[in-house]
Amino acid sequence: MMSKHSFPHLETIDPLYADECNFYKVEKWTEDEQHITDLLYAGSDLAKAHDAFALFIKKRPGAHLTIRQRSRVIHKWPK
Numbered sequence: 001m002m003s004k005h006s007f008p009h010l011e012t013i014d015p016l017y018a019d020e021c022n023f024y025k026v027e028k029w030t031e032d033e034q035h036i037t038d039l040l041y042a043g044s045d046l047a048k049a050h051d052a053f054a055l056f057i058k059k060r061p062g063a064h065l066t067i068r069q070r071s072r073v074i075h076k077w078p079k
Helices: 015-020 046-059
Strands: 024-029 036-043 064-069 072-077
Touching: 015 024, 015 036, 024 046, 036 046, 046 064, 046 072
Parallel strands: none
Antiparallel strands: 024 036, 024 064, 064 072
């Protein structure tokens, strides 16, 4: 049972819906950082976004990643 202040954590695979809902997105970018190649996570849980971000960096440390909420960049790799 959820308390009156708890909200379910929602996720999607649709980047446009993620923006409409103001979700956090973990995105993989091209090497020149001009285009997004993959949406790794999109959802309302920032902790899950950070977990997905960290896990992907361990698997592929050379990847170019961001955690974004719409156009606001929260975290970027490489820094």
